[in-house]
Amino acid sequence: MKLISMVSLGCSKNLVDSETILGILAGGGYTVTPSPEDADIILINTCGFIKPAVKEAFAAILRCLQLKEKGSCRCLLVIGCLVARYGEKRLSQLFPQVDGWLGVDAAPVALPYLDSILAGEKPFIPVNKKDDAEYARMLSTPSYTAYLKIAEGCSHRCSFCMIPHIRGPLRSKTPRAILREAAQLAAAGVKELILLAQDSGAYGRDLPEKPTLAGILKELAQVNGLRWIRFLYHNPHSLTPELVAVMQEEPKICRYLDLPVQHINRNILKRMGRRGDIYYYLQLIDDLRSALPDLTLRTTLMVGFPGEDVKSFRELREFVSLAEFDRLGVFPYFHEEGTRSSGFAETVSYMDKRRMAREIMLMQRRISRRKNEGLVGRNLDVLIEHKLGDEVWWGRSFRDAPDIDPRVIVTGRGLSPGSFIQVRITQAAAYDLIGVALS
Numbered sequence: 001m002k003l004i005s006m007v008s009l010g011c012s013k014n015l016v017d018s019e020t021i022l023g024i025l026a027g028g029g030y031t032v033t034p035s036p037e038d039a040d041i042i043l044i045n046t047c048g049f050i051k052p053a054v055k056e057a058f059a060a061i062l063r064c065l066q067l068k069e070k071g072s073c074r075c076l077l078v079i080g081c082l083v084a085r086y087g088e089k090r091l092s093q094l095f096p097q098v099d100g101w102l103g104v105d106a107a108p109v110a111l112p113y114l115d116s117i118l119a120g121e122k123p124f125i126p127v128n129k130k131d132d133a134e135y136a137r138m139l140s141t142p143s144y145t146a147y148l149k150i151a152e153g154c155s156h157r158c159s160f161c162m163i164p165h166i167r168g169p170l171r172s173k174t175p176r177a178i179l180r181e182a183a184q185l186a187a188a189g190v191k192e193l194i195l196l197a198q199d200s201g202a203y204g205r206d207l208p209e210k211p212t213l214a215g216i217l218k219e220l221a222q223v224n225g226l227r228w229i230r231f232l233y234h235n236p237h238s239l240t241p242e243l244v245a246v247m248q249e250e251p252k253i254c255r256y257l258d259l260p261v262q263h264i265n266r267n268i269l270k271r272m273g274r275r276g277d278i279y280y281y282l283q284l285i286d287d288l289r290s291a292l293p294d295l296t297l298r299t300t301l302m303v304g305f306p307g308e309d310v311k312s313f314r315e316l317r318e319f320v321s322l323a324e325f326d327r328l329g330v331f332p333y334f335h336e337e338g339t340r341s342s343g344f345a346e347t348v349s350y351m352d353k354r355r356m357a358r359e360i361m362l363m364q365r366r367i368s369r370r371k372n373e374g375l376v377g378r379n380l381d382v383l384i385e386h387k388l389g390d391e392v393w394w395g396r397s398f399r400d401a402p403d404i405d406p407r408v409i410v411t412g413r414g415l416s417p418g419s420f421i422q423v424r425i426t427q428a429a430a431y432d433l434i435g436v437a438l439s
Contacts, residue, residue: 333353
């Protein structure tokens, strides 16, 4: 028996890669265990997008090397974005005990590469980034929820972002491949399907037929068994009237939009390689809420970008106050080696970046509580996920994406994970909602 375990770091797109590789290895004779401590072979699928992700990857490698020193692990492979960013030569000098390195798009070669290493060989296997074969996945999400990656890479050139360097340009899956995978997932019991891409709105621009996200969503809504369909990471400038119309027409598509704005000051956005200003984004938000009543809006902001001053930060605070996002995350800017913005002079200290992020999040906490209080007395469909105690569970409504958003705490009898239940909201916390099951 060859026991293998995967440590998957970073975003949900990385998780899909991990699930695909595990499915391939399981089909090739390996037995998967969730516990690295029990495994003969450990794979670490890394993120290398920003400094904290790199530090997390290094820490995971060191932890697994300790298992190797103790003798429980006999082979350690490191794959993913960290390897694509820094390269095997550089990383192997830091961690010579690691047995193998593979970058992104590792699925086509993971099995022969690992087999060769275990046989005592050191093969060089180039990764074919144009590989479009379909692979069985071993889902690590609950049986009722699954991610589906509709595109890889990104052709935007934001000055702060490493993704085009790490993952390459946009490469969309064909509509046929997406629909086939969605049907397979639904047949296996998946009720919530979450589409992923670096910019889901850019889907299809690289394909000859120019399919669109709106078209894909319309077809996915016809797949039997699916109850909720949501899509994540949508550049605001990729929004189309066609997409809004499909969200209006198809009840299976959650009225949930994740629009990473990053900033709203015109000069900061220009230095970021992005477009717009506070007036553009406030009008966009107003138009979306008019077209899609009950829409849940999520965004991501970046503070401390080179050139940000008191005036531009004040403008960002004003925007947060006026936009009233339902969900909002703030991250300090990091000078990342290899990006265009790394050539800009740092103008904001790390402590000031942290202070700015705290200020924004304190504002958002008040906004979130106020919006939650407006939901008291309303009935929401909730997907039950975990038991917290005797007759107490937590779940998610259409307003909540897994792992990144708050929860709905539900009191009720006879509930079970994976079931949809109508819940009367009775209390509001700053982020979570509390309610009682109605049936």
